[in-house]
Amino acid sequence: MFTLDHLGIVVRSLEDAVPIFCTLTGVCPEDVEFHEVESEGVRIAMLKGNIVIELLEPTRGGTGIANFLEKRGGGFHHWCFEAHAGASARLAELKSQGMQVLTDEPWQGAEGLVFFVHPKSAGGILTEFVEKSPERD
Amino acid sequence: MFTLDHLGIVVRSLEDAVPIFCTLTGVCPEDVEFHEVESEGVRIAMLKGNIVIELLEPTRGGTGIANFLEKRGGGFHHWCFEAHAGASARLAELKSQGMQVLTDEPWQGAEGLVFFVHPKSAGGILTEFVEKSPERD
Numbered sequence: 244m245f246t247l248d249h250l251g252i253v254v255r256s257l258e259d260a261v262p263i264f265c266t267l268t269g270v271c272p273e274d275v276e277f278h279e280v281e282s283e284g285v286r287i288a289m290l291k292g293n294i295v296i297e298l299l300e301p302t303r304g305g306t307g308i309a310n311f312l313e314k315r316g317g318g319f320h321h322w323c324f325e326a327h328a329g330a331s332a333r334l335a336e337l338k339s340q341g342m343q344v345l346t347d348e349p350w351q352g353a354e355g356l357v358f359f360v361h362p363k364s365a366g367g368i369l370t371e372f373v374e375k376s377p378e379r380d
Numbered sequence: 381m382f383t384l385d386h387l388g389i390v391v392r393s394l395e396d397a398v399p400i401f402c403t404l405t406g407v408c409p410e411d412v413e414f415h416e417v418e419s420e421g422v423r424i425a426m427l428k429g430n431i432v433i434e435l436l437e438p439t440r441g442g443t444g445i446a447n448f449l450e451k452r453g454g455g456f457h458h459w460c461f462e463a464h465a466g467a468s469a470r471l472a473e474l475k476s477q478g479m480q481v482l483t484d485e486p487w488q489g490a491e492g493l494v495f496f497v498h499p500k501s502a503g504g505i506l507t508e509f510v511e512k513s514p515e516r517d
Contacts, residue, residue, distance in 0.1 A: 245405035245429035250387075250459075254503065263503045266477050268382040268461065292382035293430060318504045319456035322387075324405065340403050366391065366400045367455045 246325040248373055249295035253311050253320045257288045257300045264290055264298060280353070284309065321359075323371035330356035330374035337372075349374065383462040385510055386432035390448050390457045394425045394437045401427055401435060417490065421446065458496075460508035467493035467511035474509075486511065 254260035257277070265272050268290055276289040284306040288298040299320060301309035311320055326333035330349035338344050343364040349356040355376040362369045391397035394414070402409050405427055413426040421443040425435040436457060438446035448457055463470035467486035475481050480501040486493040492513040499506045 245407060245427075247384075247387075247429060247431050250384075252503070252505070260503055263501070266474065266479065267497070267502055267507055270382060290382075292384060294384050316504065337403065342403065360404070364400070365404055366389070366397055367453065368389070370404055 321369035458506035463509040
């Protein structure tokens with residue numbers, strides 16, 4: 244049993260995209276949470292249902308998100324699964340199964356320890372895993 | 381509160397893709413369900429977690445799935461939300477909100493009444509809605 248935690252979707256403008264995704268999902272605009280992660284050059288809008296939809300707007304060029312927007316015009320960017328057994332254990336397991344992980348260790352993200360599997364070994368899809376910090380659950 | 385029902389992912393070959401997605405999700409290969417929808421020219425593998433991952437392999441050319449594979453090399457194809465208030469009511473509501481629906485009425489799919497919103501009005505993402513048939517819930 245897996246748990247999809249969130250889907251990351253790249254958009255050109257949160258201002259334009261949030262009303263559209265609110266209409267599609269039925270989420271009230273006032274329930275959308277906004278964050279900015281300056282170090283990663285991204286503004287994020289979060290719509291919460293049985294999973295979280297993360298709308299990602301690049302705030303500067305040269306980042307993975309900005310390049311994705313330029314190349315693909317936006318759309319599905321990545322998905323993130325919960326690492327139920329812990330991020331370090333899951334990373335080691337996936338590596339031993341031949342998956343190409345982007346870093347040798349998980350790192351601290353906004354919601355807990357995270358790591359990524361390269362799309363090349365993950366069916367073409369950038370795949371994140373998160374071990375949620377207890378205080379965030 | 382929305383419910384994402386499933387994600388549709390186009391792959392070139394289920395034989396190659398299923399082991400990869402089983403590794404990523406931890407789903408046992410023997411728990412994967414296979415279907416073929418001849419009328420739509422697609423073979424489907426379903427991996428069940430808190431949402432369903434539908435891996436879609438085209439069985440002939442000229443379909444939307446086949447064209448997507450040719451153009452994009454596979455990857456995220458569509459997402460599907462539950463139409464909690466019923467498919468007909470949700471379709472009418474979305475249409476009145478300016479969304480471009482692909483058909484004027486929902487039709488009977490494998491899991492219940494379904495309809496689609498065109499990517500052009502849905503943030504670039506082909507969006508399906510399903511009203512699950514009671515016997516399937």
